[in-house]
Amino acid sequence: MLCPCGTGEDYEACCGRWHAGQPAPDALALMRSRYSAYVLGLPDYLRATWHPDTRPARLDLDDPAGQRVVWLGLEVKSHRASGDRAEVEFVARYRVGGGSAVRMAERSRFLRQGGRWYYLDEA
Numbered sequence: 001m002l003c004p005c006g007t008g009e010d011y012e013a014c015c016g017r018w019h020a021g022q023p024a025p026d027a028l029a030l031m032r033s034r035y036s037a038y039v040l041g042l043p044d045y046l047r048a049t050w051h052p053d054t055r056p057a058r059l060d061l062d063d064p065a066g067q068r069v070v071w072l073g074l075e076v077k078s079h080r081a082s083g084d085r086a087e088v089e090f091v092a093r094y095r096v097g098g099g100s101a102v103r104m105a106e107r108s109r110f111l112r113q114g115g116r117w118y119y120l121d122e123a
Helices: 015-019 027-040 043-048
Strands: 069-082 085-096 101-113 116-122
Touching (some): 027 043, 027 116
Antiparallel strands (some): 069 085, 085 101, 101 116
16 A cells, blocks of 8 residues: 555655554654544654643544544645754645535644654644
8 A cells, every 4th residue: 555645655655654653763764653643543642742742632633523624735835954853844635525625734843752752743
């Protein structure tokens, strides 16, 4: 299966290894793996890669009305790193239930601690 993150690589050679427990080598790989985790419905991975200072107590991958979210694609716009901090700007598209596609643009901040990258918050 191709990886949902859009690299064109096989899932196991791409985000699958991060989902299996290997630490992502950089913030860009972590961000792509988090997108794939949303696509594949892996809330435990999402929480584990969320920085403890900003991690939600609970994470529900369905929309508030309980409808299924279908992820349609990811486009990385930029990736900037400086030491143990990084930002990744991206656009993700998704659809809730049978509704129209939604375009979500975000600039996410990441922090490396103890040799692992974590999603911190939206800049």
